[in-house]
Amino acid sequence: MSGSVSPRSSTSTICDPSMRIPIPQLEAELRREELRAEEYGGDDPVDPPPKEGGNIPIPAAVKEKQADPNKVTWDGPDDPENPQNWSRSRKWFITVLCLLMTVNVTFASSAPSAAGLYIAAEFHASTEMAYLVTSVFLCGYIVGPILWGPGSELFGRRIVFRVTLIAYVLLHLGQALAHNLTTLLVTRFLTGVFACAPLTNCGGVLVDIWDPITRGTATALFSAGIFVGPVLGPIVGGFLTMSFLGWRWVFWIMMIFAGTCTVLALILLPETYAPVLLQWKAQRLRKAEPKLNADVYAEHERSDWSFKGLVHRTLYRPIQMLLLEPILILVTIYLSLVYGILYALFEALPVIFVGTRGFNIGQSGLIFIGVGIGTTIGAYMTIPLSKHYPQLIVKWRGFPPPEERLLGAMIGAPALVIGCFWLGWTGHVALVFNSFLAYLIDTYLQYSASAFSANTMVRSCVGAAFPLFTVQMFNRLGINWACTLIGCCALLLAPSPFLFYKYGTWIRSKSKFSPCLDLVIAKEIAAAEAAAAAKGEEKV
Secondary structure, three states: OOOOOOHHHOOOOOOOHHHOOOHHHHHHHHHHHHHHHHHOOOOOOOOOOOOEOOEOOOOHHHHOOOOOOOEOOOOOOOOOOOHHHOOHHHHHHHHHHHHHHHHHHHHHHHHHHHHHHHHHHHOOOOHHHHHHHHHHHHHHHHHHHHHHHHHHHHHOHHHHHHHHHHHHHHOHHHHHOOOOHHHHHHHHHHHHHHHOHHHHHHHHHHHHHOOHHHHHHHHHHHHHHHHHHHHHHHHHHHHHHHOOOOOHHHHHHHHHHHHHHHHHHHHHOOOOOHHHHHHHHHHHHHHHOOOOOOOOEOHHHHOOOOHHHHHHHHHHHHHHHHHHOHHHHHHHHHHHHHHHHHHHHHHHHHHHHOOOOOOOHHHHHHOHHHHHHHHHHHHHHOOHHHOOHHHHHHHOOOOOOHHHHHHHHHHHHHHHHHHHHHHHHOOOOHHHHHHHHHHHHHHHHHHHHHHHHHHHHHHHHHHHHHHHHHHHHHHHHHHHHHHHHHHHHHHHHOOHHHHHHHHHHHHHHOOOOOOOHHHHHHHHHHHHHHHHHHOOOOOO
8 A cells, every 4th residue: 555644744743642532522523534535536645445334443642542432422423413413504594694793793893983083073083083983893802702712612502692692782772872981982992892802703613513525615604794883884885885874884884784683693603613503412411311320421421510610711721821832823924913913904904995096985985895805815715725635534534734724824924025115115814814714723623713803902992093193104204215115014924934834833733722633633544554564564
């Protein structure tokens, strides 16, 4: 038999075993991914393992740790209760719903930016206070992820979505009916706190329901929503502000949009988090047969539910990951810059086109159509860049290295630099976001919600700060040199995806939170080949 372990993953160092995916979940995941890989075809370099009764053998590392017979797991790899086994139409519906929620909350972040000067004038506030309408909302993005990402890993995705979205809708009333700027800004901040739940949790939902092959396309749609929403905001907000309706109708439209998304989520969004679903299954079994199933339990129920344990898993984990995970730290720094550039555009483009081209506020909003087209193209490019994934699924027995998600960022990073200089002297940000968000999902899997929480907190800090100084920077430095400064910052971080692609495997091997499933598979194959070589047999 031909084939061997890829040189990039030949290391024998495996992540901390205590932090890996629970064995039953890994077993089901591995079997499911190999079955799906065969559906996509491709030459298996290690030959398909023999099938016995439809089951595919699992790695020795899994076999060594057989599940407790009282522990509730899925009823085989085809259990219909497992979200990974739901129909493709249902999965795509959930993905589109996540996309819609993401577009909605990011739309709310930028829609009032065009009305900032009108709001400041009505409340007799300074111009600088007008910029806070956008920034204070993003400050809410800093607080919310600490609660909603890890909270969804404790109580499930659905309950977090329901609580946060209802609060998010109601808080629009405080903005639309505000009689002073303080009320507006306080409710705007609280709206941001609850609005960030889709940004932190939708990535976890995609991990819950999608296999690695389709997950890339689903993640591309999700990350496109992060840009489509902010782009639509100034367009709609600009024309509403200049119309007879006035700036308050910007918030009424936001509330109508938010209410529609919330009703859809309340009715149609199911629970997708496997540990919680297994907990519900254990509870049903105990209730149905109290004596027979008295000792039945789900692993999630054995977690530490004390106050200290809850604080550790909600407030402490994202911060711990941000401080200890080099991949998360570096990706977050880069995406924060990209996010800051996006929100800087909301203030910079009016300076460029209103101040120098004579556009009115409504017309200047139309400039963001170009940003929307660019981000849409960037999201679409992720799909052809992932065409090699079915072959990788087969080669890596279901778990390719997350670094294979970085191809788009290798194109987007240089393009972002070119775009910054081009804008200044006469972006391309979606590819960078798509690739790195997919990279974080594949790297941290069951901890992706916590990783997204940490990432969202930091990039929201930067996104909130950029509008506060962008106008002053462009006025002082001029359009040319202000864009040059931003371009130089992007240039400094542009090598990031290339460095991760080369050294990411080694960095992940030191992680306490990355399951490193590709390294587990690599070690098993290497051990099998070594055993075969010792017996004088061919490689397996």
